[in-house]
Amino acid sequence: MISFQTRTDEDELMDDFSITDIRLTSALEQLRVVNRLLGGYATTMAVLGPKLKARSTDRPLRILDLGTGIADFPEYIVNWAARQSPAIDLEIVAIDANPVTVDYARQALAKRLPADLQAKIRVEVADALALPYKDREFDVVMGAMFLHHFAQEKAIAIVKSMNRVSSGGVLINDLHRHPLAYYGIYSLTRLFRASEMMQNDGPLSVLRGFRSAELRAIAVGAGLKRSTVSWRWPFRWLLSTL
Numbered sequence: 001m002i003s004f005q006t007r008t009d010e011d012e013l014m015d016d017f018s019i020t021d022i023r024l025t026s027a028l029e030q031l032r033v034v035n036r037l038l039g040g041y042a043t044t045m046a047v048l049g050p051k052l053k054a055r056s057t058d059r060p061l062r063i064l065d066l067g068t069g070i071a072d073f074p075e076y077i078v079n080w081a082a083r084q085s086p087a088i089d090l091e092i093v094a095i096d097a098n099p100v101t102v103d104y105a106r107q108a109l110a111k112r113l114p115a116d117l118q119a120k121i122r123v124e125v126a127d128a129l130a131l132p133y134k135d136r137e138f139d140v141v142m143g144a145m146f147l148h149h150f151a152q153e154k155a156i157a158i159v160k161s162m163n164r165v166s167s168g169g170v171l172i173n174d175l176h177r178h179p180l181a182y183y184g185i186y187s188l189t190r191l192f193r194a195s196e197m198m199q200n201d202g203p204l205s206v207l208r209g210f211r212s213a214e215l216r217a218i219a220v221g222a223g224l225k226r227s228t229v230s231w232r233w234p235f236r237w238l239l240s241t242l
Helices: 022-037 040-053 072-083 099-112 152-164 179-191 196-207 212-221
Strands: 061-066 090-096 121-125 140-144 170-175 228-232 236-240
Touching: 022 040, 022 072, 022 099, 022 196, 040 072, 040 140, 040 170, 040 228, 040 236, 061 072, 061 152, 072 090, 072 099, 072 121, 090 099, 099 121, 140 152, 152 170, 152 212, 179 196, 212 228, 212 236
Parallel strands: 061 090, 061 140, 090 121, 140 170
Antiparallel strands: 170 236, 228 236
């Protein structure tokens, strides 16, 4: 019997860095589709978009993206920024702890973006639990579909580090642990014959997801001020200090 009362501590296949073959790369590609069709980008941009449009500096706005995966969120953001009138100047540092994922993300960006937009994204190997950046180095620090990979205490430590290196705010987009979200992604990954990793990790990600009180506790533990937690369809949470 599946319980939705507490977060599971079962590891996802994507957290196994020994998996470096097509099982990983197929899942990374499929996550782009999930984020496009199931509200991932829209959830982040609902808060980040107005923040970027209200910029009050002539220098490029600097964003740090944690757990970037295939760097599809940075790809989406720089494309969005280039379409604004006037265009919004950005620099995004996208990090992931898995060197294989970082290498694949660099290849994906080289295929999907023109040279001028590629230059706005730097993908690096880095540990979110030990961010190698100075205090207040970035205007915005974000994580999308990332925090649920960590148990409560590590999640608090990560958010505290995000807050340390941000001068303008923290933005976290993650999953609502809910039966409809679980059975929905379980069914979709099988109906559309998603990869083995997606079929395993999609439902498991929901079980590792959050209730609002858990995210608020993380915000308090990390010392965030003026933070808000809002719900977005379908079954997404936004924790923000922007």
